[in-house]
Amino acid sequence: MKTRFVLIHTSHAGNVGATARAMKVMGFGDLVLVAPRWANVLRREETIQRASGALDVLNQARIVATLDEALDGMTHLCATAMTPRDFGPPTRAPREHFAALLGAPDSLLKKELLAPAGHGLEADLASKPEGVAFLFGSERFGMQNEDVYRCHVALSIPTDPNFGSLNLAAAVQLIAYDWREALGGFAVQPATPEPQLADAAAVAGMLAHWEQSLADIGFLDPASPKKLMPRLNQLFNRAGLSPEEIHILRGVAKAMRQKAVQAAAKNTAPADTPARP
Amino acid sequence: MKTRFVLIHTSHAGNVGATARAMKVMGFGDLVLVAPRWANVLRREETIQRASGALDVLNQARIVATLDEALDGMTHLCATAMTPRDFGPPTRAPREHFAALLGAPDSLLKKELLAPAGHGLEADLASKPEGVAFLFGSERFGMQNEDVYRCHVALSIPTDPNFGSLNLAAAVQLIAYDWREALGGFAVQPATPEPQLADAAAVAGMLAHWEQSLADIGFLDPASPKKLMPRLNQLFNRAGLSPEEIHILRGVAKAMRQKAVQAAAKNTAPADTPARP
Numbered sequence: 001m002k003t004r005f006v007l008i009h010t011s012h013a014g015n016v017g018a019t020a021r022a023m024k025v026m027g028f029g030d031l032v033l034v035a036p037r038w039a040n041v042l043r044r045e046e047t048i049q050r051a052s053g054a055l056d057v058l059n060q061a062r063i064v065a066t067l068d069e070a071l072d073g074m075t076h077l078c079a080t081a082m083t084p085r086d087f088g089p090p091t092r093a094p095r096e097h098f099a100a101l102l103g104a105p106d107s108l109l110k111k112e113l114l115a116p117a118g119h120g121l122e123a124d125l126a127s128k129p130e131g132v133a134f135l136f137g138s139e140r141f142g143m144q145n146e147d148v149y150r151c152h153v154a155l156s157i158p159t160d161p162n163f164g165s166l167n168l169a170a171a172v173q174l175i176a177y178d179w180r181e182a183l184g185g186f187a188v189q190p191a192t193p194e195p196q197l198a199d200a201a202a203v204a205g206m207l208a209h210w211e212q213s214l215a216d217i218g219f220l221d222p223a224s225p226k227k228l229m230p231r232l233n234q235l236f237n238r239a240g241l242s243p244e245e246i247h248i249l250r251g252v253a254k255a256m257r258q259k260a261v262q263a264a265a266k267n268t269a270p271a272d273t274p275a276r277p
Numbered sequence: 278m279k280t281r282f283v284l285i286h287t288s289h290a291g292n293v294g295a296t297a298r299a300m301k302v303m304g305f306g307d308l309v310l311v312a313p314r315w316a317n318v319l320r321r322e323e324t325i326q327r328a329s330g331a332l333d334v335l336n337q338a339r340i341v342a343t344l345d346e347a348l349d350g351m352t353h354l355c356a357t358a359m360t361p362r363d364f365g366p367p368t369r370a371p372r373e374h375f376a377a378l379l380g381a382p383d384s385l386l387k388k389e390l391l392a393p394a395g396h397g398l399e400a401d402l403a404s405k406p407e408g409v410a411f412l413f414g415s416e417r418f419g420m421q422n423e424d425v426y427r428c429h430v431a432l433s434i435p436t437d438p439n440f441g442s443l444n445l446a447a448a449v450q451l452i453a454y455d456w457r458e459a460l461g462g463f464a465v466q467p468a469t470p471e472p473q474l475a476d477a478a479a480v481a482g483m484l485a486h487w488e489q490s491l492a493d494i495g496f497l498d499p500a501s502p503k504k505l506m507p508r509l510n511q512l513f514n515r516a517g518l519s520p521e522e523i524h525i526l527r528g529v530a531k532a533m534r535q536k537a538v539q540a541a542a543k544n545t546a547p548a549d550t551p552a553r554p
Contacts, residue, residue, distance in 0.1 A: 018444065018447070021442065021444060021447075022444075022447060024437065024440045024442075025436040025437055025440055025441060025442060025443050025447075026436065026437060027436075027437040027440075050444075052442055052444065053440070053442055054440065054442075085469055086469065087469060088469050089469075090467075090469070090471075090472070091465060091466070091467045091469060092465065093462075093465045095458070154469075156465045156466065157454075158457075158458070158462050158463040158464065158465050159302040159303065159304075159463060160301065160302055160303060160304040160463060161463065161464075161466070163301045163302055163304075163330070163331065164302060165298065165301075165302060165329055165330055165331075166302050167295065167298060167299075167327075167329065169447070170295070170298075170299060170302075170446070170447065170450045173447045173450055173451065174450065174451065174454055177434075177451055177454075180435075181372070181435070185370075185435050186435040186436060186437060186438065187435065187438075188368060188369065188370045188433045188435050189368070189433065189438070190367075190368045192362055192363065192364055192365050192366075192367070192368060192431075194367070195367075
Protein backbone atom coordinates (compact mmCIF):
# COMPACT_ATOMS: atom_id res chain seq x y z
CA MET A 1 0.00 0.00 0.00
CA LYS A 2 1.35 3.42 -0.97
CA THR A 3 0.93 6.51 1.18
CA ARG A 4 1.25 10.06 -0.11
CA PHE A 5 0.96 13.45 1.54
CA VAL A 6 -0.27 16.26 -0.69
CA LEU A 7 0.04 19.89 0.36
CA ILE A 8 -2.13 22.22 -1.71
CA HIS A 9 -1.27 25.92 -2.05
CA THR A 10 0.96 25.89 1.05
CA SER A 11 2.30 29.34 1.87
CA HIS A 12 4.78 28.87 4.75
CA ALA A 13 8.14 27.30 3.95
CA GLY A 14 8.53 26.27 7.59
CA ASN A 15 5.42 24.13 7.33
CA VAL A 16 6.81 22.30 4.29
CA GLY A 17 10.01 21.46 6.18
CA ALA A 18 8.13 20.46 9.33
CA THR A 19 5.82 18.31 7.21
CA ALA A 20 8.80 16.44 5.74
CA ARG A 21 10.12 15.81 9.26
CA ALA A 22 6.69 14.78 10.58
CA MET A 23 6.32 12.29 7.71
CA LYS A 24 9.80 10.83 8.07
CA VAL A 25 9.56 10.10 11.81
CA MET A 26 6.52 8.02 10.97
CA GLY A 27 8.27 6.27 8.10
CA PHE A 28 6.61 8.03 5.14
CA GLY A 29 8.48 9.66 2.26
CA ASP A 30 6.12 10.54 -0.59
CA LEU A 31 5.41 14.28 -0.56
CA VAL A 32 3.78 16.26 -3.38
CA LEU A 33 3.23 20.02 -3.34
CA VAL A 34 0.46 21.44 -5.51
CA ALA A 35 1.17 25.02 -6.58
CA PRO A 36 2.97 26.15 -3.41
CA ARG A 37 3.37 29.87 -2.82
CA TRP A 38 7.15 29.69 -3.31
CA ALA A 39 8.38 27.85 -6.41
CA ASN A 40 11.71 27.21 -4.69
CA VAL A 41 10.11 26.17 -1.39
CA LEU A 42 11.99 22.85 -1.27
CA ARG A 43 15.32 24.68 -1.21
CA ARG A 44 14.48 27.59 1.08
CA GLU A 45 16.48 28.02 4.25
CA GLU A 46 13.47 27.85 6.58
CA THR A 47 12.26 24.67 4.90
CA ILE A 48 15.58 22.92 5.35
CA GLN A 49 15.94 24.14 8.92
CA ARG A 50 12.52 22.87 10.00
CA ALA A 51 13.02 19.58 8.12
CA SER A 52 15.83 18.89 10.59
CA GLY A 53 17.46 16.07 8.66
CA ALA A 54 14.47 14.85 6.64
CA LEU A 55 16.25 16.09 3.52
CA ASP A 56 15.61 12.93 1.52
CA VAL A 57 11.89 13.61 1.76
CA LEU A 58 12.44 17.13 0.43
CA ASN A 59 14.78 15.89 -2.31
CA GLN A 60 12.24 13.32 -3.50
CA ALA A 61 9.29 15.68 -3.23
CA ARG A 62 7.50 16.76 -6.41
CA ILE A 63 6.01 20.13 -7.20
CA VAL A 64 3.04 20.04 -9.58
CA ALA A 65 0.63 22.64 -10.90
CA THR A 66 -2.68 20.87 -10.34
CA LEU A 67 -4.18 18.38 -7.92
CA ASP A 68 -4.77 15.96 -10.82
CA GLU A 69 -1.05 15.60 -11.34
CA ALA A 70 -0.57 14.77 -7.66
CA LEU A 71 -2.91 11.80 -7.53
CA ASP A 72 -1.48 9.18 -9.91
CA GLY A 73 -1.72 5.71 -8.37
CA MET A 74 -3.86 6.91 -5.47
CA THR A 75 -7.16 5.06 -4.93
CA HIS A 76 -8.39 6.45 -1.61
CA LEU A 77 -8.39 10.21 -1.11
CA CYS A 78 -8.62 11.69 2.36
CA ALA A 79 -9.43 15.37 2.65
CA THR A 80 -8.44 17.09 5.85
CA ALA A 81 -10.94 19.84 6.28
CA MET A 82 -12.34 21.82 9.15
CA THR A 83 -14.81 24.16 7.53
CA PRO A 84 -18.38 22.89 7.55
CA ARG A 85 -19.83 22.20 4.15
CA ASP A 86 -23.39 21.55 3.11
CA PHE A 87 -22.30 18.69 0.90
CA GLY A 88 -19.37 16.36 0.54
CA PRO A 89 -17.82 13.09 1.67
CA PRO A 90 -18.59 11.79 5.16
CA THR A 91 -16.66 13.38 8.03
CA ARG A 92 -14.72 10.92 10.18
CA ALA A 93 -12.14 10.98 12.96
CA PRO A 94 -8.88 9.60 11.55
CA ARG A 95 -8.38 6.83 14.08
CA GLU A 96 -11.81 5.31 13.55
CA HIS A 97 -11.68 5.75 9.79
CA PHE A 98 -8.32 4.01 9.49
CA ALA A 99 -9.54 1.08 11.59
CA ALA A 100 -12.54 0.65 9.29
CA LEU A 101 -10.46 1.15 6.16
CA LEU A 102 -7.92 -1.49 7.06
CA GLY A 103 -10.45 -3.88 8.55
CA ALA A 104 -10.06 -3.53 12.29
CA PRO A 105 -10.24 -6.78 14.25
CA ASP A 106 -12.99 -5.25 16.32
CA SER A 107 -15.92 -5.86 14.01
CA LEU A 108 -18.25 -4.08 16.40
CA LEU A 109 -16.36 -0.87 15.84
CA LYS A 110 -16.60 -1.36 12.13
CA LYS A 111 -20.36 -1.91 12.25
CA GLU A 112 -20.83 1.11 14.44
CA LEU A 113 -18.86 3.22 12.00
CA LEU A 114 -20.57 1.99 8.91
CA ALA A 115 -24.14 1.75 10.06
CA PRO A 116 -24.95 5.46 10.04
CA ALA A 117 -22.85 6.31 7.03
CA GLY A 118 -22.72 3.61 4.43
CA HIS A 119 -21.28 5.94 1.81
CA GLY A 120 -18.06 4.83 0.27
CA LEU A 121 -16.72 2.90 3.23
CA GLU A 122 -18.09 -0.47 2.18
CA ALA A 123 -16.20 -0.12 -1.06
CA ASP A 124 -12.98 0.41 0.81
CA LEU A 125 -13.64 -2.52 3.06
CA ALA A 126 -14.35 -4.76 0.11
CA SER A 127 -10.78 -4.26 -1.04
CA LYS A 128 -8.07 -2.39 0.80
CA PRO A 129 -6.88 0.66 -1.12
CA GLU A 130 -3.65 0.46 -3.08
CA GLY A 131 -2.75 4.07 -2.63
CA VAL A 132 -3.90 6.41 0.13
CA ALA A 133 -3.44 10.15 -0.28
CA PHE A 134 -3.84 12.72 2.49
CA LEU A 135 -4.71 16.17 1.17
CA PHE A 136 -4.00 19.34 3.13
CA GLY A 137 -5.20 22.77 2.07
CA SER A 138 -3.53 26.11 2.52
CA GLU A 139 -2.80 27.53 5.98
CA ARG A 140 -5.23 30.37 5.59
CA PHE A 141 -8.08 29.00 3.52
CA GLY A 142 -7.98 25.24 3.98
CA MET A 143 -9.16 23.05 1.13
CA GLN A 144 -11.29 24.31 -1.74
CA ASN A 145 -14.71 22.72 -2.07
CA GLU A 146 -13.99 21.25 -5.51
CA ASP A 147 -10.96 19.43 -4.09
CA VAL A 148 -12.93 18.09 -1.12
CA TYR A 149 -15.64 16.77 -3.47
CA ARG A 150 -13.12 14.43 -5.08
CA CYS A 151 -12.31 12.72 -1.79
CA HIS A 152 -13.66 9.53 -0.23
CA VAL A 153 -13.67 10.95 3.27
CA ALA A 154 -13.11 14.22 5.12
CA LEU A 155 -10.85 13.51 8.08
CA SER A 156 -11.44 15.77 11.05
CA ILE A 157 -8.95 15.65 13.92
CA PRO A 158 -10.94 15.85 17.17
CA THR A 159 -9.92 19.16 18.75
CA ASP A 160 -11.32 21.46 21.39
CA PRO A 161 -14.51 22.96 19.91
CA ASN A 162 -13.40 26.32 21.31
CA PHE A 163 -9.97 26.27 19.65
CA GLY A 164 -9.55 24.10 16.59
CA SER A 165 -6.61 26.03 15.18
CA LEU A 166 -4.25 23.16 14.43
CA ASN A 167 -0.97 24.05 12.76
CA LEU A 168 -0.60 22.47 9.29
CA ALA A 169 2.52 20.47 10.16
CA ALA A 170 0.96 19.43 13.48
CA ALA A 171 -2.03 18.08 11.57
CA VAL A 172 0.30 16.18 9.24
CA GLN A 173 2.09 14.80 12.32
CA LEU A 174 -1.14 13.54 13.90
CA ILE A 175 -2.46 12.00 10.69
CA ALA A 176 0.91 10.35 9.96
CA TYR A 177 0.99 8.97 13.50
CA ASP A 178 -2.53 7.57 13.42
CA TRP A 179 -2.00 6.10 9.96
CA ARG A 180 1.31 4.48 10.95
CA GLU A 181 -0.28 3.05 14.10
CA ALA A 182 -3.19 1.72 12.02
CA LEU A 183 -0.70 0.06 9.67
CA GLY A 184 0.79 -1.80 12.61
CA GLY A 185 3.04 0.83 14.11
CA PHE A 186 6.66 0.87 15.02
CA ALA A 187 7.83 -1.01 18.07
CA VAL A 188 8.78 0.96 21.13
CA GLN A 189 12.37 0.28 22.02
CA PRO A 190 12.46 -0.40 25.75
CA ALA A 191 15.15 1.86 27.15
CA THR A 192 15.61 -0.38 30.14
CA PRO A 193 15.46 -4.19 30.26
CA GLU A 194 12.07 -5.44 31.41
CA PRO A 195 12.48 -6.07 35.14
CA GLN A 196 11.84 -9.49 36.59
CA LEU A 197 9.41 -9.75 39.49
CA ALA A 198 10.53 -11.32 42.75
CA ASP A 199 8.25 -14.22 43.72
CA ALA A 200 6.03 -14.27 46.79
CA ALA A 201 8.47 -16.39 48.77
CA ALA A 202 11.25 -13.84 48.24
CA VAL A 203 8.93 -11.01 49.31
CA ALA A 204 7.82 -12.93 52.41
CA GLY A 205 11.46 -13.71 53.35
CA MET A 206 12.42 -10.05 53.01
CA LEU A 207 9.39 -9.00 55.11
CA ALA A 208 10.34 -11.47 57.88
CA HIS A 209 13.81 -9.95 57.83
CA TRP A 210 12.35 -6.45 58.12
CA GLU A 211 9.94 -7.49 60.87
CA GLN A 212 12.88 -8.66 62.98
CA SER A 213 14.93 -5.55 62.26
CA LEU A 214 12.03 -3.15 62.89
CA ALA A 215 11.64 -4.80 66.28
CA ASP A 216 15.41 -4.48 66.84
CA ILE A 217 15.35 -0.74 66.24
CA GLY A 218 12.27 -0.34 68.40
CA PHE A 219 9.82 0.73 65.69
CA LEU A 220 7.75 -2.48 65.83
CA ASP A 221 6.42 -3.71 69.15
CA PRO A 222 6.13 -7.52 68.82
CA ALA A 223 3.56 -7.50 71.63
CA SER A 224 1.37 -5.09 69.64
CA PRO A 225 2.37 -5.29 65.97
CA LYS A 226 -0.97 -3.85 64.72
CA LYS A 227 -1.17 -3.86 60.92
CA LEU A 228 2.37 -2.66 60.23
CA MET A 229 3.66 -5.73 58.41
CA PRO A 230 0.50 -6.28 56.30
CA ARG A 231 0.65 -2.61 55.35
CA LEU A 232 4.26 -2.91 54.22
CA ASN A 233 3.35 -6.11 52.40
CA GLN A 234 0.63 -4.26 50.47
CA LEU A 235 2.96 -1.36 49.68
CA PHE A 236 5.62 -3.69 48.28
CA ASN A 237 3.03 -5.69 46.35
CA ARG A 238 1.90 -2.54 44.57
CA ALA A 239 5.47 -1.57 43.83
CA GLY A 240 6.19 -4.98 42.27
CA LEU A 241 9.65 -5.71 43.65
CA SER A 242 12.50 -7.02 41.54
CA PRO A 243 15.04 -9.54 42.94
CA GLU A 244 17.57 -6.71 42.99
CA GLU A 245 15.25 -4.57 45.09
CA ILE A 246 14.69 -7.51 47.50
CA HIS A 247 18.48 -7.55 47.84
CA ILE A 248 18.57 -3.81 48.61
CA LEU A 249 15.74 -4.07 51.16
CA ARG A 250 17.41 -7.02 52.89
CA GLY A 251 20.59 -4.93 53.05
CA VAL A 252 18.63 -2.15 54.76
CA ALA A 253 17.18 -4.66 57.26
CA LYS A 254 20.65 -6.04 57.96
CA ALA A 255 22.08 -2.56 58.56
CA MET A 256 19.20 -1.66 60.89
CA ARG A 257 19.85 -4.80 62.92
CA GLN A 258 23.65 -4.18 63.08
CA LYS A 259 23.11 -0.62 64.26
CA ALA A 260 20.71 -1.89 66.93
CA VAL A 261 23.29 -4.44 68.11
CA GLN A 262 26.01 -1.73 68.19
CA ALA A 263 23.71 0.57 70.17
CA ALA A 264 22.96 -2.23 72.65
CA ALA A 265 26.69 -2.89 73.07
CA LYS A 266 27.30 0.84 73.65
CA ASN A 267 24.59 0.94 76.29
CA THR A 268 26.31 -1.80 78.29
CA ALA A 269 29.79 -0.41 77.57
CA PRO A 270 29.85 3.26 76.53
CA ALA A 271 32.69 4.12 74.15
CA ASP A 272 34.12 6.93 76.33
CA THR A 273 34.43 4.55 79.28
CA PRO A 274 37.02 1.80 78.79
CA ALA A 275 35.40 -1.54 79.49
CA ARG A 276 38.56 -2.94 81.00
CA PRO A 277 39.46 -2.08 84.47
CA MET B 278 -7.87 14.97 37.09
CA LYS B 279 -5.34 17.70 36.40
CA THR B 280 -3.00 17.67 33.42
CA ARG B 281 0.23 19.67 33.22
CA PHE B 282 2.87 20.03 30.53
CA VAL B 283 6.36 20.78 31.80
CA LEU B 284 9.11 21.95 29.45
CA ILE B 285 12.59 21.65 30.97
CA HIS B 286 15.45 23.84 29.71
CA THR B 287 13.70 24.62 26.43
CA SER B 288 15.86 26.70 24.11
CA HIS B 289 13.65 27.62 21.11
CA ALA B 290 10.97 30.25 21.63
CA GLY B 291 9.06 28.89 18.65
CA ASN B 292 8.68 25.55 20.39
CA VAL B 293 7.18 27.20 23.46
CA GLY B 294 4.59 28.97 21.32
CA ALA B 295 3.84 25.85 19.28
CA THR B 296 3.52 23.86 22.53
CA ALA B 297 0.91 26.30 23.84
CA ARG B 298 -1.03 25.94 20.60
CA ALA B 299 -0.69 22.13 20.59
CA MET B 300 -1.99 21.98 24.16
CA LYS B 301 -4.89 24.32 23.56
CA VAL B 302 -6.27 22.51 20.51
CA MET B 303 -6.49 19.44 22.73
CA GLY B 304 -8.13 21.38 25.55
CA PHE B 305 -5.19 21.65 27.96
CA GLY B 306 -3.96 24.88 29.53
CA ASP B 307 -1.47 24.21 32.35
CA LEU B 308 2.07 24.91 31.11
CA VAL B 309 5.17 25.24 33.30
CA LEU B 310 8.64 26.09 32.01
CA VAL B 311 11.62 25.00 34.08
CA ALA B 312 14.63 27.26 33.57
CA PRO B 313 14.05 28.07 29.90
CA ARG B 314 16.91 29.52 27.88
CA TRP B 315 15.14 32.89 27.54
CA ALA B 316 13.74 34.41 30.72
CA ASN B 317 11.27 36.43 28.63
CA VAL B 318 10.34 33.49 26.40
CA LEU B 319 6.61 33.89 27.09
CA ARG B 320 6.65 37.37 25.59
CA ARG B 321 9.02 36.86 22.65
CA GLU B 322 7.73 37.58 19.17
CA GLU B 323 8.41 34.08 17.82
CA THR B 324 6.60 32.51 20.80
CA ILE B 325 3.49 34.59 20.26
CA GLN B 326 3.56 34.03 16.51
CA ARG B 327 3.77 30.25 16.78
CA ALA B 328 1.15 30.18 19.58
CA SER B 329 -1.29 31.46 16.95
CA GLY B 330 -4.01 32.56 19.35
CA ALA B 331 -3.24 30.31 22.31
CA LEU B 332 -2.26 33.40 24.25
CA ASP B 333 -4.22 32.47 27.35
CA VAL B 334 -2.00 29.40 27.75
CA LEU B 335 1.08 31.63 27.53
CA ASN B 336 -0.39 34.18 29.92
CA GLN B 337 -1.17 31.53 32.53
CA ALA B 338 2.14 29.72 32.10
CA ARG B 339 4.61 29.73 34.99
CA ILE B 340 8.39 29.94 34.81
CA VAL B 341 10.20 28.22 37.67
CA ALA B 342 13.83 27.51 38.47
CA THR B 343 13.68 23.84 39.37
CA LEU B 344 11.66 20.77 38.45
CA ASP B 345 10.53 20.47 42.09
CA GLU B 346 8.65 23.75 41.82
CA ALA B 347 6.86 22.52 38.70
CA LEU B 348 5.34 19.40 40.21
CA ASP B 349 2.98 20.57 43.00
CA GLY B 350 -0.24 18.57 42.93
CA MET B 351 1.08 16.10 40.37
CA THR B 352 0.86 12.42 41.32
CA HIS B 353 1.85 10.63 38.12
CA LEU B 354 4.96 11.79 36.28
CA CYS B 355 5.53 10.84 32.66
CA ALA B 356 9.00 11.35 31.24
CA THR B 357 9.28 11.66 27.49
CA ALA B 358 12.68 10.31 26.69
CA MET B 359 14.34 8.76 23.69
CA THR B 360 17.85 8.02 24.88
CA PRO B 361 18.34 4.48 26.15
CA ARG B 362 19.19 4.19 29.82
CA ASP B 363 20.46 1.25 31.80
CA PHE B 364 18.03 2.00 34.59
CA GLY B 365 14.83 3.87 35.11
CA PRO B 366 11.05 3.64 34.91
CA PRO B 367 9.47 1.25 32.41
CA THR B 368 9.29 2.44 28.80
CA ARG B 369 5.80 2.47 27.30
CA ALA B 370 4.06 3.70 24.17
CA PRO B 371 1.72 6.53 25.20
CA ARG B 372 -1.48 5.07 23.81
CA GLU B 373 -1.10 1.76 25.65
CA HIS B 374 0.09 3.40 28.86
CA PHE B 375 -2.86 5.78 28.97
CA ALA B 376 -5.31 2.92 28.44
CA ALA B 377 -3.78 1.02 31.35
CA LEU B 378 -3.58 4.12 33.52
CA LEU B 379 -7.22 5.04 33.06
CA GLY B 380 -8.48 1.48 33.16
CA ALA B 381 -9.20 0.56 29.59
CA PRO B 382 -12.36 -1.45 29.06
CA ASP B 383 -10.28 -4.06 27.26
CA SER B 384 -8.95 -5.93 30.28
CA LEU B 385 -6.93 -8.22 28.03
CA LEU B 386 -4.87 -5.24 26.90
CA LYS B 387 -4.32 -4.26 30.50
CA LYS B 388 -3.13 -7.73 31.46
CA GLU B 389 -0.82 -7.85 28.50
CA LEU B 390 0.67 -4.53 29.47
CA LEU B 391 1.10 -5.32 33.11
CA ALA B 392 2.19 -8.91 33.01
CA PRO B 393 5.76 -8.29 31.85
CA ALA B 394 6.29 -5.11 33.75
CA GLY B 395 4.47 -4.97 37.02
CA HIS B 396 6.45 -1.99 38.19
CA GLY B 397 4.40 0.95 39.25
CA LEU B 398 1.46 0.38 36.97
CA GLU B 399 -0.61 -1.61 39.45
CA ALA B 400 -0.33 1.29 41.83
CA ASP B 401 -1.74 3.62 39.21
CA LEU B 402 -4.53 1.23 38.42
CA ALA B 403 -5.44 0.90 42.06
CA SER B 404 -6.38 4.56 42.08
CA LYS B 405 -6.45 6.89 39.10
CA PRO B 406 -3.92 9.69 39.44
CA GLU B 407 -5.12 13.11 40.54
CA GLY B 408 -2.52 15.02 38.58
CA VAL B 409 -0.64 13.84 35.50
CA ALA B 410 2.46 15.72 34.40
CA PHE B 411 4.20 15.28 31.06
CA LEU B 412 7.87 16.24 31.19
CA PHE B 413 9.82 17.26 28.10
CA GLY B 414 13.57 17.82 28.07
CA SER B 415 15.59 20.30 26.06
CA GLU B 416 15.66 20.18 22.26
CA ARG B 417 19.29 19.20 22.11
CA PHE B 418 19.90 17.02 25.15
CA GLY B 419 16.51 15.60 26.09
CA MET B 420 15.85 14.85 29.73
CA GLN B 421 18.54 14.49 32.34
CA ASN B 422 18.80 11.10 34.03
CA GLU B 423 18.01 12.44 37.50
CA ASP B 424 14.77 13.91 36.19
CA VAL B 425 13.80 10.65 34.47
CA TYR B 426 14.43 8.70 37.68
CA ARG B 427 11.66 10.64 39.39
CA CYS B 428 9.06 9.54 36.88
CA HIS B 429 6.57 6.68 36.95
CA VAL B 430 6.96 5.89 33.27
CA ALA B 431 9.09 6.87 30.30
CA LEU B 432 6.78 7.48 27.35
CA SER B 433 8.27 6.70 23.98
CA ILE B 434 6.39 7.76 20.86
CA PRO B 435 6.72 4.94 18.33
CA THR B 436 8.74 6.42 15.46
CA ASP B 437 10.75 5.06 12.57
CA PRO B 438 13.84 3.39 14.09
CA ASN B 439 15.89 5.05 11.34
CA PHE B 440 14.67 8.57 12.06
CA GLY B 441 13.31 9.28 15.50
CA SER B 442 13.95 13.02 15.38
CA LEU B 443 10.61 14.30 16.55
CA ASN B 444 10.25 18.05 16.99
CA LEU B 445 9.54 19.06 20.61
CA ALA B 446 6.20 20.73 19.84
CA ALA B 447 5.25 17.81 17.58
CA ALA B 448 5.90 15.44 20.50
CA VAL B 449 3.73 17.63 22.75
CA GLN B 450 1.02 17.55 20.06
CA LEU B 451 1.04 13.75 19.84
CA ILE B 452 1.06 13.23 23.62
CA ALA B 453 -1.71 15.81 24.09
CA TYR B 454 -3.77 14.11 21.38
CA ASP B 455 -3.35 10.59 22.78
CA TRP B 456 -4.06 11.80 26.32
CA ARG B 457 -7.18 13.71 25.25
CA GLU B 458 -8.41 10.69 23.30
CA ALA B 459 -7.75 8.46 26.34
CA LEU B 460 -9.76 10.88 28.48
CA GLY B 461 -12.72 10.43 26.17
CA GLY B 462 -11.85 12.73 23.32
CA PHE B 463 -13.66 15.55 21.65
CA ALA B 464 -16.50 14.79 19.31
CA VAL B 465 -15.93 15.19 15.62
CA GLN B 466 -18.34 17.73 14.24
CA PRO B 467 -19.83 16.26 11.09
CA ALA B 468 -19.35 18.84 8.36
CA THR B 469 -22.21 17.39 6.37
CA PRO B 470 -25.47 15.91 7.63
CA GLU B 471 -25.30 12.11 7.82
CA PRO B 472 -26.82 10.93 4.53
CA GLN B 473 -29.88 8.68 4.53
CA LEU B 474 -29.64 5.46 2.56
CA ALA B 475 -32.23 4.72 -0.12
CA ASP B 476 -33.99 1.43 0.55
CA ALA B 477 -33.73 -1.63 -1.70
CA ALA B 478 -37.09 -0.94 -3.36
CA ALA B 479 -35.93 2.54 -4.41
CA VAL B 480 -32.68 1.11 -5.82
CA ALA B 481 -34.58 -1.62 -7.72
CA GLY B 482 -37.00 0.94 -9.16
CA MET B 483 -34.14 3.14 -10.33
CA LEU B 484 -32.37 0.14 -11.88
CA ALA B 485 -35.54 -0.87 -13.78
CA HIS B 486 -35.72 2.70 -15.09
CA TRP B 487 -32.07 2.49 -16.20
CA GLU B 488 -32.55 -0.93 -17.78
CA GLN B 489 -35.29 0.48 -19.99
CA SER B 490 -33.30 3.58 -20.89
CA LEU B 491 -30.08 1.68 -21.59
CA ALA B 492 -32.08 -0.45 -24.03
CA ASP B 493 -33.54 2.73 -25.55
CA ILE B 494 -30.11 4.18 -26.27
CA GLY B 495 -28.88 0.86 -27.65
CA PHE B 496 -26.33 0.04 -24.93
CA LEU B 497 -28.27 -2.90 -23.48
CA ASP B 498 -29.52 -5.66 -25.77
CA PRO B 499 -32.65 -7.09 -24.10
CA ALA B 500 -32.12 -10.32 -26.05
CA SER B 501 -28.66 -10.70 -24.53
CA PRO B 502 -28.45 -8.59 -21.36
CA LYS B 503 -25.52 -10.56 -19.92
CA LYS B 504 -24.59 -9.39 -16.42
CA LEU B 505 -24.92 -5.64 -17.06
CA MET B 506 -27.77 -4.92 -14.65
CA PRO B 507 -26.44 -7.09 -11.80
CA ARG B 508 -23.06 -5.37 -12.22
CA LEU B 509 -24.66 -1.94 -11.95
CA ASN B 510 -26.67 -3.18 -8.98
CA GLN B 511 -23.44 -4.21 -7.22
CA LEU B 512 -21.77 -0.91 -8.06
CA PHE B 513 -24.66 1.09 -6.60
CA ASN B 514 -24.85 -1.16 -3.55
CA ARG B 515 -21.21 -0.43 -2.76
CA ALA B 516 -21.77 3.28 -3.26
CA GLY B 517 -24.71 3.27 -0.85
CA LEU B 518 -27.15 5.55 -2.65
CA SER B 519 -29.07 8.35 -0.96
CA PRO B 520 -32.66 9.18 -1.95
CA GLU B 521 -31.31 12.34 -3.60
CA GLU B 522 -28.91 10.29 -5.71
CA ILE B 523 -31.75 7.95 -6.74
CA HIS B 524 -33.52 11.09 -7.95
CA ILE B 525 -30.45 12.18 -9.95
CA LEU B 526 -30.00 8.74 -11.51
CA ARG B 527 -33.67 8.56 -12.48
CA GLY B 528 -33.24 11.98 -14.08
CA VAL B 529 -30.34 10.62 -16.12
CA ALA B 530 -32.44 7.62 -17.20
CA LYS B 531 -35.28 9.91 -18.19
CA ALA B 532 -32.98 12.14 -20.26
CA MET B 533 -31.44 9.12 -22.00
CA ARG B 534 -34.90 7.91 -22.96
CA GLN B 535 -36.00 11.37 -24.21
CA LYS B 536 -32.91 11.69 -26.37
CA ALA B 537 -33.54 8.20 -27.79
CA VAL B 538 -37.11 9.20 -28.65
CA GLN B 539 -35.91 12.46 -30.30
CA ALA B 540 -33.31 10.54 -32.30
CA ALA B 541 -35.96 8.05 -33.46
CA ALA B 542 -38.18 10.95 -34.54
CA LYS B 543 -35.27 12.52 -36.44
CA ASN B 544 -34.56 9.26 -38.21
CA THR B 545 -38.08 9.10 -39.55
CA ALA B 546 -38.19 12.86 -40.28
CA PRO B 547 -34.76 14.49 -40.81
CA ALA B 548 -34.67 18.19 -39.84
CA ASP B 549 -33.26 19.44 -43.16
CA THR B 550 -36.05 17.75 -45.12
CA PRO B 551 -39.49 19.18 -44.47
CA ALA B 552 -41.82 16.39 -43.61
CA ARG B 553 -44.69 18.02 -45.39
CA PRO B 554 -44.92 17.74 -49.11
